[in-house]
Structure formats: C-alpha cells, structure tokens
Amino acid sequence: MLSAAVRPPAVRWFPVWQRNFLVWKKLALPSILGNLADPLIYMLGLGYGLGAMLPEINGRSYVAFLAAGTVCASTMNAATFEALYSAFSRMHVQKTWDAILNTPLGLADVVAGELFWAATKSLFSGAAILVVVAALGLASGPLALWVLPAIVLTGLAFAALGLIWNALAPSYDFFMYYFTLFITPMTLISGVFFPTDQLPGWLATVGGWLPLAQGVALVRPLLAGQVPADALIHIMALLATAGVAFVIALRLTRRRLLK
Amino acid sequence: MAALSAAGLRKTYGGTEVVAGLSFAVEAGRCFGLLGPNGAGKTTTLRLCLGLTAPDGGTVTLNGHAIPAAAQQARARVGVVPQFDNLDPDFTCAENLLVFGRYFGLADADVRQRIPQLLDFAGLGSKADARIATLSGGMKRRLTLARALVNDPDLVFLDEPTTGLDPQARHLIWERLKQLKSAGKTLILTTHFMDEAERLCDTLIVIDHGRKIAEGSPRELIAAHIEPQVVEVYDEAGGDLPAFVAAHRDLAGRVETSGETAFFYCGEPRPLLARLAEAPGLRYVHRASNLEDVFIKLTGRELRD
Ligand SMILES: Nc1ncnc2c1ncn2[C@@H]1O[C@H](COP(=O)(O)OP(=O)(O)O)[C@@H](O)[C@H]1O
Ligand SMILES: [Mg+2]
Numbered sequence: 427m428l429s430a431a432v433r434p435p436a437v438r439w440f441p442v443w444q445r446n447f448l449v450w451k452k453l454a455l456p457s458i459l460g461n462l463a464d465p466l467i468y469m470l471g472l473g474y475g476l477g478a479m480l481p482e483i484n485g486r487s488y489v490a491f492l493a494a495g496t497v498c499a500s501t502m503n504a505a506t507f508e509a510l511y512s513a514f515s516r517m518h519v520q521k522t523w524d525a526i527l528n529t530p531l532g533l534a535d536v537v538a539g540e541l542f543w544a545a546t547k548s549l550f551s552g553a554a555i556l557v558v559v560a561a562l563g564l565a566s567g568p569l570a571l572w573v574l575p576a577i578v579l580t581g582l583a584f585a586a587l588g589l590i591w592n593a594l595a596p597s598y599d600f601f602m603y604y605f606t607l608f609i610t611p612m613t614l615i616s617g618v619f620f621p622t623d624q625l626p627g628w629l630a631t632v633g634g635w636l637p638l639a640q641g642v643a644l645v646r647p648l649l650a651g652q653v654p655a656d657a658l659i660h661i662m663a664l665l666a667t668a669g670v671a672f673v674i675a676l677r678l679t680r681r682r683l684l685k
Numbered sequence: 686m687a688a689l690s691a692a693g694l695r696k697t698y699g700g701t702e703v704v705a706g707l708s709f710a711v712e713a714g715r716c717f718g719l720l721g722p723n724g725a726g727k728t729t730t731l732r733l734c735l736g737l738t739a740p741d742g743g744t745v746t747l748n749g750h751a752i753p754a755a756a757q758q759a760r761a762r763v764g765v766v767p768q769f770d771n772l773d774p775d776f777t778c779a780e781n782l783l784v785f786g787r788y789f790g791l792a793d794a795d796v797r798q799r800i801p802q803l804l805d806f807a808g809l810g811s812k813a814d815a816r817i818a819t820l821s822g823g824m825k826r827r828l829t830l831a832r833a834l835v836n837d838p839d840l841v842f843l844d845e846p847t848t849g850l851d852p853q854a855r856h857l858i859w860e861r862l863k864q865l866k867s868a869g870k871t872l873i874l875t876t877h878f879m880d881e882a883e884r885l886c887d888t889l890i891v892i893d894h895g896r897k898i899a900e901g902s903p904r905e906l907i908a909a910h911i912e913p914q915v916v917e918v919y920d921e922a923g924g925d926l927p928a929f930v931a932a933h934r935d936l937a938g939r940v941e942t943s944g945e946t947a948f949f950y951c952g953e954p955r956p957l958l959a960r961l962a963e964a965p966g967l968r969y970v971h972r973a974s975n976l977e978d979v980f981i982k983l984t985g986r987e988l989r990d
Contacts, residue, residue, distance in 0.1 A: 433761075433790045434757070434761065434789075434790045435787065435788070435789075435790040436790075441784070441787035441788050441790075442788075444784075444787060445773070445784050445787070448776070448780070448784065449775040449776070452775070520771065520773070520774060521769070521771035522771065522773060524767065524771050525767070525771040525772075525773070525785070526788055527737055528735065528737075528760065528763075528765035528767065529760060529785070529788035529789055529836075530757045530758070530760045530761040530788070530789060530790070531757070531788050532757055684737055684738055684739075685698075685738060
C-alpha cells in the first residue's frame, strides 16, 4: 500500500466545515430555494399587503422596514436550524462527530467547524434574501453590501447559542422549546415586524439587549443607506455572544461526549 | 518500546468502577486481544487508550505519546474501527474515504490515489460510487476498516469488528486482519468470539468487571486454566445424565453441567469414552479444549447483557 503523509490540517476546524459543505452542495439549489420561500412569502405578503394600510416608518415604506427584519430573522433561523436539528443529527443520530473524534481532530475543532458551517448556512440564507430585497429596490446604495458581514456576525451568534441547546438536547423534541421560549418571543420584540417603541418600555429595553436586535440595529440603517449608530457596540455584542456561547457549548458538549 | 501500554487504568461511571486498575502492554507488530463479556469494560478501555475520555487513575502511552495529553498527535498514526459503524450516510464509499482523509490533513490528491487500493482491500472495488444505505452489514464493516486505514496507521483499534456478521463476512475480515499484521501493523482487538481471538491474537487479556482475570497467548491460557480435552455429553432419548455424571465424575478433572449438557474436562478421556460407549440414551462429542472453555470457566455461564 502507498503510505500516507499525515500532518494535521492547517486550519483544524476546516475539514469539518468542508464535510458539511460537501453534503450541502449535493442539494444546494433546493436547499436555497426552500429556505428562501418562507421568509419571502411573509415579507412580500405582510410587506405589501399589510404595508399598504400602514404609515411610513422613519420616512421609508413598511415593506422596506420589514425587509431589514426579514434578512436578520432568516439569518437567525438558518443558523439556529443548522446548529440544532442538523448538528444534532450529525452528533447524536449519525455519530459523525464520534467518527471525527477518532482522528487527530479534537472536540473543539468539531464544534468550531459546526459553528462556522451554521454561520455559513445563515450567510447563504441572509444573502439570498438580500439579493431579492435589492432586486425589489428596497436597498439603497453600496452601504447595503455591509449587510453581508452583519449577517455573518448575527449567524455566528445564533449558531453558538444553538450549539448550547444542542449539547443539552435529549432528542429532537427538545428543540421546540428553544423556538417557543426563545426564538419566537425574541423575533417579536427585536424590531423585526414593528418598531420596538410600540412595546412597553421595559419590554423594549429587554428586546434591545437580545442578539437579534443587535443584528437588526446594524442591518436596517445599512439597507437605508445610513451608517448605523453605535455600530461598534452592536458588533462587539454579537461577537461577545458568539464567543461566550461557543465556550459554553464546547464545555457542555465535552461533558456529553467525552465523559 | 511498547506500541501501547496502560498502567493502573481506572474509570468510574456513576459510582461503579468500570475499568478497575488495568495494566497491559502491546508490542509493535502484534495482535493484542481484549476479551470480556458484554459490559466488561472493553470499549471504555479503548476510549481511554485513544484519549476520548480522561481516566480517573493510571497512565496510557500510545505510539510514544502520553494519553490523553498528547492524544491528538498519537491519533494521527492510529486507525479505529468503532463498535458501531458511523459511516457518513450522505456520501458514497469513495467520498467517505476522501472526507475522512481530510481529518488527518491528507491532500485530496493523495487520498484519491489510495482510494482504489483501500476499496479493493475491503472487497469493495466496484462500490466506489455506491451510497452507504445500499451496502450490506458486512460491506459497511469492511468500509469502516478501509476508512480506518486511510492514514496508513501503525496501529489499528478494532472494537468487535465481526459482531453481527455472517460467517463469510467474518472470514474475510479475519483474512484482512492477518494481512495487516503481516504488513507490520499493531492490532488491538476486542471481541467476545473466542475462535476469533484464538485465530488472530498473539497475546490477550480476559477482563471482567474492569479487572484483568487472565493474560497470555491463547495456547498458554488453555494450558494454564483448563484440562486439554473436553467431552460434552448430551441427554438424549431418555438417558439418565445426572446418574451418569454422579457415577463418573472422578473420570474427569472437572465436570460442569449446563441444562441438558455435561462438560467433562479431562487429561485422559479414554476411560470416560469407554463408559459412554456403554451408556444408553446419551450422545457425546469429544474435542480439544479451546479458548471458549477458558473464557466460560473464568467468567461463568450466566448471561450478560
Ligand atoms: N459514558 C458512559 N456513561 C455511563 N456508563 C457507561 C458509559 N460508558 C460505559 N458505561 C458503562 O460501563 C460499563 C462497561 O461498558 P463498556 O466499556 O461499553 O463494555 P464492553 O465494551 O466491554 O461491552 C457498562 O456497564 C456501561 O453501561
Ligand atoms: Mg463494547
């Protein structure tokens, strides 16, 4: 047999990311279209239907307001689904992670690979919505391109949060609680569908702290052609969420798989 | 230097010591067997050796690396066939090998070049583009073996490689393992098939409840623990087995009964065989003792699951 030249991969999490990418590539088109359909139906239906009856918000149409929210919510959902259902099936059902742990890669490489992969999926989703938004003339100017890094940051934060829940999950059913208790209420109070000044003050404050609101605070001005206020704070908040959540997720996963 | 050594290895789960002070050493190029009934601690021992769980006590050295501290370096030169197949169902056979090679930092071109050989070795030469779901259990097991060789390891861990396979598939795996041994690879094999251990292992240890209860080559173990011949006597067509056992117990070194069968372990079976020839209604089989007899003697006959 030919012998093999083994040396650790240069970027250790990359082969894990690459594995997921290869699977995704096989079904890329249906996957993108499937992920695009749902948020677009909401955005167009609510945006133009409901929006026709609504006043402008900060001088822009309701559909333009909703477009920014939809970009962020889709990003969040894509990262969350990948970090919950897909990662769980690889970790718990197919035991793909166990297989990888028999190689020179460690659990940190596996979880980081999953984190970056889930963020990549969310970038595909967010970017696809962004293209539609731009085609509808709802994005003004080249500043809108900065939405892409904002999507990545939002995706990383939700991927890492999802991986925490993944590490704790006994079964798929457990993920429903994550949506009911966290994702859905957050979507309603983070300024996706309506401005948070419609909420009671304390609820608006809580909402403002949540990671989805951080993403919205970056994306909405960028789509309107403005530099976001307090951009650095929002960026740091998303990065910190991703970093802290990743560390927690890794600890919990280690306790689960390597005990 | 030993390819793998463990000293005083301990692991506790939920208050039970699952591995309770195991020590062993495996010389490079040998096949080492880890035998024991279900739940004896075989898989846990392998996980400790691979650095997949931290021991509560003791040390492991694998390929010269301290485990678990340097487990990732050590695993670069190691292959693993886990107890339960975890092939990637989203990929074809060839893709499984390609993707697995990347985890070792192998260049795609190198792995692509090796894939035909690896598949041939596994008897899957025509299955490069087959999806995993279309493979039989034996084929999956062989692909898992091929996958374990993708990095051309010095040492291969095999956790019950033939459990659940039909005889043809088992024999093919045995052939391949012998080939690997001739190629100089060190094999660490867990099994509860004694014929498998007898065929493949140079040395082995028998463990139960996480403790080593015997150690040696298959021959040494048979010589040390059991009489060389066995006569199995079955009650058939109304023979009186209990009476026969009571009357002729002294013709064997040891007699064990299990259900409708009595096992006479003897040094010299001829007197017993002469009596059996005259006994009505009893059928018997006379054979050389094997490792299974040793195993049963050491671990008892009660079921483990
Ligand atoms: N991660 C774990 N958590 C709790 N108990 C475990 C774990 N892994 C193994 N055990 C227990 O340790 C014992 C030995 O298991 P194992 O090493 O798998 O045995 P074997 O491979 O010899 O059948 C069993 O009783 C099993 O239930
Ligand atoms: Mg086992």
